[in-house]
Amino acid sequence: MYIELPATGFSLEAAKRAAYDLMAQIDVSFSVNEKSIGCELSAVRPDVDLISAERDFRRGVLDHELRLSIERQTEPLRTAILALAFSNTGLQRE
Amino acid sequence: MSRFREAEHFDSSGDGPYTMLPWRFTNLRDDQYVVTNMAGEYLSLPREKLESFATGKLAADEATYAELKARHFLIDDDTNVAIDLLALKTRTKLAPLADFTGLHIFVATLRCEHSCPYCQVSRANDNRTEFDMSEATATKSLDLVFQSPSPAIKIEFQGGEPLLNFSLIKFVVGEAKKRNEAARRDLAFVIATNLAVLTDEHLEFAREHDILISTSLDGPADLHNRNRPRPGRDSHQRAIDGIKRARSALGFHHVGALMTTTAASLARAKDIIDEYVHMDFGGIFLRPLSPYGFAIKTKFYQSYDQRRWLDFYFEGLDYIIDLNLGGLDFIEHYAAMVLKKMLTPSQTSYVDLMSPAGIGIGALVYNYNGTVYVSDESRMLAEMGDETFALGNVHDHGFAELMLSEKLLEPLEKSFAASVPGCSWCAFEPYCGSDPVFHHATQGDFVGKKPLSAFCTRNMAVFRGLIERMEADEKVRAIFERWANLI
Amino acid sequence: MIPLRARSIAFNDAAIATGGRIMRLSTNLERPAPLRRSEGFVIVDAENIAPGFAWYISCAGEALKGAALDAPSVELPAEFGYLGDGDVISVEPKSGTVRVLFRRVSAYNHFLLTERCNNNCLMCSQPPRAVQDGWIVDEILEALPLIDRSAREIGFTGGEPTLLGERFIELVRATESYLPNTSLHVLSNGRNFANDRLAASVAAVRHHDLMLGIPLYSDLAHLHDYVVQADGAFDETVRGILNLKRHGVRIEIRAVLQRPTTERLPQLARFIARNLLFADHVALMGLEVTGFAKANLNRIWIDPVDYGSELRAAVKILMQAGIKTSIYNSQLCVLPEDLRPYARRSISDWKQEYLPACDGCSVRAKCAGFFATSGMKHSRAITPIFSEAA
Numbered sequence: 001m002y003i004e005l006p007a008t009g010f011s012l013e014a015a016k017r018a019a020y021d022l023m024a025q026i027d028v029s030f031s032v033n034e035k036s037i038g039c040e041l042s043a044v045r046p047d048v049d050l051i052s053a054e055r056d057f058r059r060g061v062l063d064h065e066l067r068l069s070i071e072r073q074t075e076p077l078r079t080a081i082l083a084l085a086f087s088n089t090g091l092q093r094e
Numbered sequence: 095m096s097r098f099r100e101a102e103h104f105d106s107s108g109d110g111p112y113t114m115l116p117w118r119f120t121n122l123r124d125d126q127y128v129v130t131n132m133a134g135e136y137l138s139l140p141r142e143k144l145e146s147f148a149t150g151k152l153a154a155d156e157a158t159y160a161e162l163k164a165r166h167f168l169i170d171d172d173t174n175v176a177i178d179l180l181a182l183k184t185r186t187k188l189a190p191l192a193d194f195t196g197l198h199i200f201v202a203t204l205r206c207e208h209s210c211p212y213c214q215v216s217r218a219n220d221n222r223t224e225f226d227m228s229e230a231t232a233t234k235s236l237d238l239v240f241q242s243p244s245p246a247i248k249i250e251f252q253g254g255e256p257l258l259n260f261s262l263i264k265f266v267v268g269e270a271k272k273r274n275e276a277a278r279r280d281l282a283f284v285i286a287t288n289l290a291v292l293t294d295e296h297l298e299f300a301r302e303h304d305i306l307i308s309t310s311l312d313g314p315a316d317l318h319n320r321n322r323p324r325p326g327r328d329s330h331q332r333a334i335d336g337i338k339r340a341r342s343a344l345g346f347h348h349v350g351a352l353m354t355t356t357a358a359s360l361a362r363a364k365d366i367i368d369e370y371v372h373m374d375f376g377g378i379f380l381r382p383l384s385p386y387g388f389a390i391k392t393k394f395y396q397s398y399d400q401r402r403w404l405d406f407y408f409e410g411l412d413y414i415i416d417l418n419l420g421g422l423d424f425i426e427h428y429a430a431m432v433l434k435k436m437l438t439p440s441q442t443s444y445v446d447l448m449s450p451a452g453i454g455i456g457a458l459v460y461n462y463n464g465t466v467y468v469s470d471e472s473r474m475l476a477e478m479g480d481e482t483f484a485l486g487n488v489h490d491h492g493f494a495e496l497m498l499s500e501k502l503l504e505p506l507e508k509s510f511a512a513s514v515p516g517c518s519w520c521a522f523e524p525y526c527g528s529d530p531v532f533h534h535a536t537q538g539d540f541v542g543k544k545p546l547s548a549f550c551t552r553n554m555a556v557f558r559g560l561i562e563r564m565e566a567d568e569k570v571r572a573i574f575e576r577w578a579n580l581i
Numbered sequence: 582m583i584p585l586r587a588r589s590i591a592f593n594d595a596a597i598a599t600g601g602r603i604m605r606l607s608t609n610l611e612r613p614a615p616l617r618r619s620e621g622f623v624i625v626d627a628e629n630i631a632p633g634f635a636w637y638i639s640c641a642g643e644a645l646k647g648a649a650l651d652a653p654s655v656e657l658p659a660e661f662g663y664l665g666d667g668d669v670i671s672v673e674p675k676s677g678t679v680r681v682l683f684r685r686v687s688a689y690n691h692f693l694l695t696e697r698c699n700n701n702c703l704m705c706s707q708p709p710r711a712v713q714d715g716w717i718v719d720e721i722l723e724a725l726p727l728i729d730r731s732a733r734e735i736g737f738t739g740g741e742p743t744l745l746g747e748r749f750i751e752l753v754r755a756t757e758s759y760l761p762n763t764s765l766h767v768l769s770n771g772r773n774f775a776n777d778r779l780a781a782s783v784a785a786v787r788h789h790d791l792m793l794g795i796p797l798y799s800d801l802a803h804l805h806d807y808v809v810q811a812d813g814a815f816d817e818t819v820r821g822i823l824n825l826k827r828h829g830v831r832i833e834i835r836a837v838l839q840r841p842t843t844e845r846l847p848q849l850a851r852f853i854a855r856n857l858l859f860a861d862h863v864a865l866m867g868l869e870v871t872g873f874a875k876a877n878l879n880r881i882w883i884d885p886v887d888y889g890s891e892l893r894a895a896v897k898i899l900m901q902a903g904i905k906t907s908i909y910n911s912q913l914c915v916l917p918e919d920l921r922p923y924a925r926r927s928i929s930d931w932k933q934e935y936l937p938a939c940d941g942c943s944v945r946a947k948c949a950g951f952f953a954t955s956g957m958k959h960s961r962a963i964t965p966i967f968s969e970a971a
Contacts, residue, residue, distance in 0.1 A: 017515075017519065020515055020516060020543075020545070021516070023545045023546065024545045024546055063119075064519070066119075066145070066148055067118065067119070069148065070114065070117065070118075070148055071519075073114055074114050074115060074116040074117065075116075077113070077115055077116060077177065080177065081115075081116070081132060081180045081184060082181075082184065084177065084178065084181035085180075085181040085182070085185040086185070098703060098810060098880070099807075099810060101803065101804060101807040101841070103807075104803045104804075104806040104807045105803040105807075106803070107803065133855075135855065160801055163801065163802075164801055164848060164852060172802045172806075172815075173803075173815055173816050174816065175802075175815070175816040175819045175820060178819070178823055179819070179823075179856045182823065182856070183855075183856065438855070438858075438902065439855055439858050575898075575901060579901045579902055579903065
């Protein structure tokens, strides 16, 4: 099954993550151009419901776009918190 | 005279945009989601609120806003001390790492008079000593034990059936205590025994040295005996008698029991729990299926097995919850360890739920012949012919050589959950572990493809199941909070 | 109430001539002469007046009249008859004032270090004053060596003690030097400890038994700031707590049970259990209705019986997390029965009382009673408990 995700609003990274999450049901191969990300979905087992998997894949891509956006925005604070966490362990000699 | 200002005056949260602190989300069920932060605090939200929050549109006067703020999912013009507190909480969760290896398992002998089908390691009990640990090996092993900086050291005797090499146990306990006069650690001993060969001499020694007993109790007699055959077919009766004798001699809290889950156990959750209730244990550890006894490589069989185990687990958990609601204090220990991570700022010492992995850092195994393994599972793997996780030998290698070898460092680094696909974006990563031994055994690499991993499927289902139950019933939440703080 | 200050007191001419001082009191007729020279003798009856003391104090007019003393002396009203051996007082003939600084037989000895404060709490029982009161520190430094070294505990309060900066550290050091067996409990809003150097300085004293009592009124910053009437106070207070803990200072977290706090009390407990697990003690405190609390009653008053379930939930969360918890200033009859074991007799004896409604109560001796300062404001549910064993 072939679906196309418009490149505006969808990223390959999100699509790859969504594909990863669903690897128990589908394999996905990608073909990318400036306009869109083409995704070829194939079932890994005969009993996989491809329609339902495609729906899960689309939802997954949306969710991962959201996650990537959150990660981008919170990355500096995550680094700061980890740095602060490790700066006071007393395990490093000054 | 002072003029007092209203609460609104001090609330600048609506004045400007809020700043999100690091957070992740995953679906709980239908429209309901779970959000988690770096310290493992969580909230359950509907999708709409989640999207609102993620896109900067959540209004400051909403109840959800206050909850997210109080639990350190956002900061705003009012306050940013959440950063200091998250750093402290992160450090608290990681702090036990610095203590390093606390659990040291001595395989006293491989000999055993049981022949349990799921056991990979035991040999016939035929009085030969070639499968017994020698005092020389024990001495070298103790050298390594006391080089671990851990303030608390637990030496656990396993086998085979360790009581068949009782003289070695006596030797190790004596030697360890002698060394501890200088080392001054919090030293504890455990003997993991099937109790079938328990004598009064064993009990007297254990009483004198404050040794804990850990035994196997797989369920009621028919199930236990089917799982654990021995000459005489009386493993269950011997276990029960042994438990009573040990409790009487050593003290009630000095005797614990663990179950092994087999295919035959999966239909008997309630019966197994009833057996533990009947024997007055304060709880049970509903253990996952172990893959090491089966040559399971196909993903389908794994997932089928896991689904059946999950049914078994939740049937057992719900039964235990009902027992608690009815007034019996009874803990499910797997849940309790997860709940400790979810509901308290503390960390668990359960090796399987640690990231960085608990291999080496949490536990070390000294085999009867001196080979050092990074965990009990990796010893079982070695019995199946795979020595990937054998670090070296106590007779040939020192502490630094073993603990800094690539055989330990590579799986630790490669499997670290916060850095690998699947886990690095998973909302449940703060509660989970990385299990390089399991993934190596079942998928052939330290990381594993998590959607194909029985470890992942199982844990995600348990996390979701616990959260759903807490969200649905305040009384269940209260029970879970008690467990989380007790263990 | 036990008065601790006497005004418009008549001092004799010798007293006015010699001027004010701080002194320890004695009732001991056999007191060694070298000590008498710097102490005050409490006249109990006119027949037994030991000579050679620096001052003479009487609470029964006849006694002094019969004494014909040349030494400095002062006559106090009968309510000061409680003064006894080992107490420490300050006499100021110029202003006609006598202040009691330390009572040896009492467990409640607190020193107010300053009336200045950087908060302005809604329920403040000691409303701040912007005054130059540095002389108080000098007075305490002079009094400390006179205090009985077997005293179990003394307290420092305010205002905000840390506004004294280095002098605050000096005071802590002095208690460690002169009272090496006495616990020191300091009340502070903690904000100035956000400056790590101050936290380090307190820790550097290495006081043998120091605890800082620091209030936290909500898990939400703006609600805490509202209660203490200072923007940014929550962040500073939490940072102060973290700094102190990092330097190994023992911390008690306090919360006054008033409406903005009780409405989110379980959430506050959860916040403490999750973020401040290292707290050595948590004190949940009944309201003293005096000072600002009277003016802000409509903002803060809630009848204790109406927050019983929140209080129970909070205590359970804290105790379950392994944090020692106590309930202060609360009458036993308004507490749910299962919470009574956590209640302490915490109200200072000099401002503590019971009501006529308490007559016949079998647990009166264990009950904190009431703030005499709170006047008539108390729970509607005061009633004697008959059934419990005393």
